[in-house]
Amino acid sequence: MTSTSPQRSEKIQIKLFADPSALPPLESFIPVFHGWIRDKKLDELLIDVADYAHVHEGPGVVLIGHEADYSIDHADGRPGLLYVRKRGLAESSAEQRLIDAIQRAQRARALLEDDPALSGIRFSNDELLIRVPDRLHATNTDECFAEYQPTVEHALQSSSLNLNALQRVGDPREPLTVRATSR
Amino acid sequence: MSAANRKDASWKERLDGRMPEHLAREIDVFEGQIELKKQKKLDDKLFAETRLRRGAYGQRYDNGLRDDGTGQKPLAFPRGELTKGPDTVWDAPGMQRIKIPFGKLSAEQLEVLSDLAEEYSDAILHVTTRQDIQLHFIHIEDTPDMHRRLASVGITTREACGNSVRNVTACQFAGVCSTESFDVAPYAHATTEYFLGHPDVQDFGRKFKIAFSGCADEPCGLVTFHDLGAVALTQEIDGKIERGFRVVVGGGLGAVPVEAKVLREFCPAEELLPLSQAVARVFARLGEKNSRARARIKFLIQKLGIDEFKRLVDEERANLRPDERWNALLSDLSVTDEDPVRPAGDLPESSSPAFNAWAKTNLRPQSQAGYYVATVTLPLGDFTPKQGRALADLARTYTGDAMRLTVEQNIAFRWISGADAPAFFDKLAALGLAEPGASTITDVTACPGTDTCKLGIASSRGLAGELRKHLTVVQDQLDPAVRNLRIKASGCFNSCSQHHVADLGFLGVSRNVGGRKVPHFNVVLGGQWSENAKSYGTVVTAIPSKNVPKVVDAIAQKYAQEKHEDESFQQFFQRIGKSEIRKLLQPFSKPPSYEEDKSFYSDWGDPREYTIGDLGIGECAGEIVPFVEFGLQAAEQELHGAQDALDSGDSGAAAKAGLGAMVTAAKALVRYLDVQVRDDADDVVAQFRTHLHDTKLFHDPFAKGKFAQYLLITAANKTLDQADTEIARRTLDEAQLFLEAAHACYQRMEQQRASGGDSPSSPAGQPETP
Incomplete structure (x- = not known):
């Protein structure tokens, strides 16, 4: 049997779910993300904006960066802000990497919620999704989840989110996916 | 615990034994080239063409500049000084093109492609107009592992770009179409296999596209605008129905669209590969190499005229050394066949307007009664990894491995039983992929x-x-x-x-x-x-x-x-x-x-004020790097490997690899002279002796033929793998000298060509065919 170790992965995704009733049309995010590049809103290299609004339950509008992407993701019909860490922080611990990812997702969320062009957009404090899109190091199995669970618990405790119930979700072919909710 | 199962195993270790050996080796070499480029030991143009031939393209803004709507600004990539080609920043995202020959895709392949899109790109798979898949926003350092994962399911990205034979395309209905003369898929498959990595297609000035069509009337093959197109035909010869092709050449779109011209009204099927090889050799020899804009074969044919081009192809064909693969690759015409997984059935009457609208445009009866081809319309050719996995499941349930990507950026599912069509449609609808209108005005x-x-x-x-x-x-x-x-x-x-x-x-x-x-x-x-x-x-x-x-x-x-x-x-x-x-x-x-x-x-979907300042230099044309330079580079890598083997105490492997490096360099020089040479070392050395040593072309002005002696004498030594350290060291020293002499020889021959002197071709011309 192949051993996995999700802690080794530099790749992490965090999804914060949006309130669908208060979600502006997808095209509203295009100028917002272009503005983030122009005005250097984040302390990371942002490169371009990709529009996939035509794809059913797709990544919507994606702000492409070097270390990470940000998208208004519609997977499973549930819109939200998806933070996609692609590389970096290799020297940090898995927990530090996860904490950093959650913080960056939260910072992007705050920018969106404060943007007048997206008036009314809101994200849930009661749920988030953590994913490790790296099949070399992580599979979507109970064993791999059990190995990753303490890391997730510690990272969530360090965040301002009060999320303490963890559950592995999704098809085993998908990346390791952990749903965190408040108990 | 085996290396593959360790927690810190790499993809290379994990997939060991699951990739065809030759693909695994090629990917290792490519990974080595990436490392050399990171150490700035490889020339920009050479590395650019190397990665392009692995399908790893540049993308917009990869020169490190982007207009943000207020002017062009630098993109501060971490390793801004490191490049992966002329004016192409190392860390800038690029595109990976993945060849899917004639669009044929299995469920397992689709799953792996979906995984790659999810892990390395922006979670979108894009179908191109030449039946490829493209993934965007890829980092160059991720490509070797991507290639390994593709190789583990039988996909290679080799020659997906660059100046070589690109993806061989064919109509998506091949084998199930009622208007076709016969199924062209096995011929497209044979052509793909034959030309992949073939020495005769490594020295083009530009890309070369091949397409197959099962009939003349339908559009699916689009052969008219290809460099080489083959339309299936049958002829009665001596009371027997014989298969063949109407072969056309020199078509192309681009800024100067040209319709292909007929090369052969009827080319017997068994003559398809040698004829195509002859065309490739004429193109490689006479095609433009300096001006990219005029380097496609259509310009060569315009310059020569089709009659002269035909004459040259005939002459080339007559001089070709017979190749057993011409027939071997066509010995099993069932190689691309598909077995339906469901029994045939009639299409039921339906009261669903949505299903009926979809069936009208997206279902096409096959020549096999009770079966249909269902076209899944992909908006702008895009789909998500999740949809990809679900489509793989649908294939397993309804059709088996019978998917074909189409030139209209859709996916055709063949062998849908009519009875299953409504259920198949319902499952597509759940995926948001049941849009009607395939091949109509909405399918842009x-x-x-x-x-x-x-x-x-x-x-x-x-x-x-x-x-x-x-x-x-x-x-x-x-x-x-x-x-x-x-x-x-x-x-x-x-x-x-x-x-x-x-x-x-x-x-x-x-x-x-x-x-x-x-x-x-x-x-x-x-x-x-x-x-x-x-x-x-x-x-x-x-x-x-x-x-x-x-x-x-x-x-x-x-x-x-x-x-x-x-x-x-x-x-x-x-x-x-x-x-x-x-x-x-x-x-x-x-x-x-x-x-x-x-x-x-401003442009559609982009709020920035419009500018063309972000235009870059395209890589479609590839970098024109002569084949000989690839060969000499490969020889150097072999020599590095030999040195590593010696350092690790394996004298036999070191001596063998050192000799192998000499053979590789010798082959590159022989090929430079346009001499046909096989891959085996004996033939390479024999041709090298005839065309470079005996003619004194290889001779150093001072040392004369000294640097070739070791190769000529030692090549016959079949016991080098038992060499001791002393012999290994000597072999490596000789190999180093030989490689230096090979570079010098190449430079002398280039100078001779540039100065307009006699072309340093083999005095004997083409050798006799054995």
Whole structure:
């Protein structure tokens, strides 16, 4: 049997779910993300904006960066802000990497919620999704989840989110996916 | 625990034994080249062509500059000084093109492709107009592992780009079509296998595209605009029905569209590979190498004339050394066959308007009764990894490994039982993939354009998305003849959407208006998609991008109102003439002033003020790096490997690899002289002796033939793998000297060519065929 170790992965995704009733049309995010590049809103290299609004339950509008992407993701019909860490922080611990990812997702969320062009957009404090899109190091199995669970618990405790119930979700072919909710 | 199962195992270790050995080796070499480039030990052009031949393209902004709407700004990539080609920053995201020969895809392959899109790109898989898959925003250092994972399911990215034979395409209905002469898929497969890595296709000045069609009348193969096209035919010879092909050459789109010319009215099937090889060799020898703009084979044929080209091909064919693969690759014509997983069944009557609308445009009966081809319409050719995995599940349930990517950026599922069609449709609907209108006006094709392409001038995907949205809403009110029109949009003159053969084609251009740039599209009308893309459209006028939807409406309305009964759009356009259409479009041709409406000064889906400052130098053409340079580089890598083996105490492996490096370098020089040579070392050394040593071409001005002696003497030594350290060291020293001499020899021959002296060709010409 192949051993996995999700802690080794530099790749992490965090999804914060949006309130669908208060979600502006997808095209509203295009100028917002272009503005983030122009005005250097984040302390990371942002490169371009990709529009996939035509794809059913797709990544919507994606702000492409070097270390990470940000998208208004519609997977499973549930819109939200998806933070996609692609590389970096290799020297940090898995927990530090996860904490950093959650913080960056939260910072992007705050920018969106404060943007007048997206008036009314809101994200849930009661749920988030953590994913490790790296099949070399992580599979979507109970064993791999059990190995990753303490890391997730510690990272969530360090965040301002009060999320303490963890559950592995999704098809085993998908990346390791952990749903965190408040108990 | 085996290495593959360790927690810190790499993909290379994990997939060990699951990749074809030759693919695994090639990927290791590519990974080594990436490392050498990181250490700045490889030349930019050479590395660029190397990665391009592995399908790893550059993307927009990879020169490290991007206009953010207020001016061009540097993108501060971490390793900004490191490059992966001329003016191409190492860390800049790139595109990975993945060849899917004739579009044939298995469920397992689709799953792996989906995994890769999810892990390395922006979670979108894109189907191209040449039956490839493209993933965007890829980092170059991720490519070797991607290639390994693809190799583990039988996919190679080799020669997906670069100046070589690109993906071999064929109609998606091959084998299940009622109008075909016979199934062309096994021939497309054989051609793919034959040319992959073949020495005769490594030294082109430009790319070379091959397409197959099962019949002359339908458009699916589009052979007319390919460098080499083959249309299936049968002939009765001596009372027997023989298979063959009408072979055409020199077609192409791009800025100068040219229809292919007939090379052979009937080429017997068993002659297909040698004839194609002869064409490739003539192109490699005589095609333009310095000016990319005139390096496609169409220009060579224009220069020579088709009759002279035919004569040269005949001559080349007569001199070809027989190759057992010509027949071996065609010995099993069932190699591409598919077995249905469900019994045949009748299509049931349905009361569902949604199903009926979909079935009308997206279901096509096969030649096998009770089976259908279902076309899954992908908006702009895009789908998500999640959809990809679900489609793989559908394939397993309903069709088996019988998916084909189409040149209209969709996926065809073959062998759907009629009885299963409603259930299949319901499952597609749950995935958001049950849109009707395949191959109709709503199924707009587009190249990447300014979204990701370095050459894009206008947003072809933005326009295509807008037209899709607009036309989907009004499609029920459209005249049936209008509904069947095809629209294709290209971001620049390279014509990747194939707009020349659309009824309504659009080509991105830029215009200056009041001192500002405005994105426009040239309207190209009257192209013919049927009969293998029989004729090309003509440019009518340029229209501001934001007015194109209105232009489509106006043309569609005029056609619907004024067409004669059963008059095709091409006939209609020819009848009423260009000037009449230009008059119709005149009110849309001028944008409002900037002060009146700023939106005209931005492109679709992009709020930045429009600029063409982000245009880069395209990599479609590849870098022209002579094959000999690849060979010499490969030899150096072999020598590095030999040194590593010696350092690790394996003298036998070191000596063998050292000799192998000499053979590789010798082969590169032999091939430079346009001498046919096999891969085996004995033949290489024999040809080297005849054409380089005995002719003194290899001789150093001072040392004469000294550096060749060790190779000539030692090549016959079959016991080198038992060499001791002393012999190994000597072999490596000799190999180093040989490689230096090979470089010097190449430079002398190049100088001789450049100075216009006698071409340093083999005095003996082509050797006798054995």
